[in-house]
Amino acid sequence: MRRLLRAAFLLTWVLLPSRLLYSQIGYKSAPDAAQRKTLLLRDFQPKSMLHAGANPVPRARFPVIDVHQHVNDALGISDEHMPAEKVVAMMDQLNIQTIVILTGMWGDRLQKVMDEMVKPYPGRFLVFTQIDWSKIDDPHFGSLMVGQIDDAVRRGARGLKVLKDLGLGVRDQSGKLIAVDDPRLDPIWEECGRLGIPVSIHSGDPEAFFHPLDATNERYEELIEHPDWSFYGPQFPSLQQVLEARNRIFAKHPNTTFVSLHMGWPENLDWVAQMLHHYPNVYVEFGAREAELGRQPRRTRKLFLDYQDRVLFGTDNSAGPALYSNYFRWLETGDEYFDYYDGPAQGRWTISGLELPDPVLQKIYHRNAEKLFSRFKGLKAARGE
Numbered sequence: 056m057r058r059l060l061r062a063a064f065l066l067t068w069v070l071l072p073s074r075l076l077y078s079q080i081g082y083k084s085a086p087d088a089a090q091r092k093t094l095l096l097r098d099f100q101p102k103s104m105l106h107a108g109a110n111p112v113p114r115a116r117f118p119v120i121d122v123h124q125h126v127n128d129a130l131g132i133s134d135e136h137m138p139a140e141k142v143v144a145m146m147d148q149l150n151i152q153t154i155v156i157l158t159g160m161w162g163d164r165l166q167k168v169m170d171e172m173v174k175p176y177p178g179r180f181l182v183f184t185q186i187d188w189s190k191i192d193d194p195h196f197g198s199l200m201v202g203q204i205d206d207a208v209r210r211g212a213r214g215l216k217v218l219k220d221l222g223l224g225v226r227d228q229s230g231k232l233i234a235v236d237d238p239r240l241d242p243i244w245e246e247c248g249r250l251g252i253p254v255s256i257h258s259g260d261p262e263a264f265f266h267p268l269d270a271t272n273e274r275y276e277e278l279i280e281h282p283d284w285s286f287y288g289p290q291f292p293s294l295q296q297v298l299e300a301r302n303r304i305f306a307k308h309p310n311t312t313f314v315s316l317h318m319g320w321p322e323n324l325d326w327v328a329q330m331l332h333h334y335p336n337v338y339v340e341f342g343a344r345e346a347e348l349g350r351q352p353r354r355t356r357k358l359f360l361d362y363q364d365r366v367l368f369g370t371d372n373s374a375g376p377a378l379y380s381n382y383f384r385w386l387e388t389g390d391e392y393f394d395y396y397d398g399p400a401q402g403r404w405t406i407s408g409l410e411l412p413d414p415v416l417q418k419i420y421h422r423n424a425e426k427l428f429s430r431f432k433g434l435k436a437a438r439g440e
């Protein structure tokens with residue numbers, strides 16, 4: 056009996072608690088962990104427990120020129136039409152000096168944007184024209200487009216916008232994709248150089264869009280939302296092929312100023328730095344790439360300092376205080392680990408601030424864009440009109 060009690064005592068006070076302790080805080084993974092990790096991706100919404108400082112920036116420290124907008128454009132890229140006076144009031148509140156509406160099309164539709172946005176608010180809006188791809192099979196395509204661009208400049212357009220469909224979507228009658236460096240387009244690039252208007256060109260897209268949509272794709276959820284954004288497959292050139300074709304037009308038209316929209320290849324900033332080094336006629340713009348750049352803040356900051364005279368501020372998103380204050384916070388503060396605008400729509404990561412020095416901030420916010428648009432020569436200089 057005594058022995059039994061002793062055994063019971065041992066079991067209760069010595070063995071059991073120690074066993075319980077070990078089973079409560081162990082160091083080995085649960086053997087069934089893999090089977091139990093079945094939470095659906097769409098239901099996984101983790102909240103950061105980081106007590107990181109937050110310094111909101113509701114108004115930019117210096118006046119801003121946003122060189123990549125589509126607000127009230129001719130093509131209808133922006134989701135809603137905002138009364139012009141509301142746009143201007145928003146700009147005043149945020150310290151935005153000028154907005155560049157890139158998708159202005161041409162002819163009457165361009166004229167409508169000029170009449171609505173540019174004429175009543177001098178200096179507050181600039182509009183770019185575009186290429187009419189429906190005429191690509193015309194044997195006089197080049198001269199037709201030169202005439203169209205001249206007409207657009209006469210109506211007040213101050214640049215040419217080229218959407219990413221060049222190189223990835225525009226095909227001629229034979230069904231062949233038109234390459235970015237197709238010689239049929241040479242007269243267009245040359246004319247823009249003569250007129251002194253920049254060519255803002257979007258070539259390629261996020262690198263993940265050129266990869267299979269599988270469990271390793273860092274933009275998996277974004278591609279599920281937008282399956283037509285995938286450029287994976289034999290029907291498409293690779294991202295690098297598209298970008299190299301684009302670099303060949305930079306080299307071939309040194310008197311034309313190009314703006315590489317969305318940085319060109321923001322996942323590969325060493326490549327972007329090389330590109331800027333080789334082509335002095337090229338600027339970069341970071342619209343809709345806050346997420347890509349903000350997740351590599353030290354490398355981005357170095358690039359922005361090294362090429363501080365050729366980086367332009369752009370957003371390419373629904374114009375509003377939420378968008379702009381997020382970009383201002385990213386550029387101005389040293390805040391760590393916060394959501395990029397619209398995050399996590401592009402991918403499940405966060406960004407950190409660049410804390411740019413004031414002189415660099417001033418260049419990126421407005422001085423570089425002012426320099427770019429001061430090169431305007433117009434038809435008189437180009438044609439002797």
Ligand SMILES: [Zn+2]
Pocket residue numbers: 123124125157342371
């Ligand atoms: Zn855009």
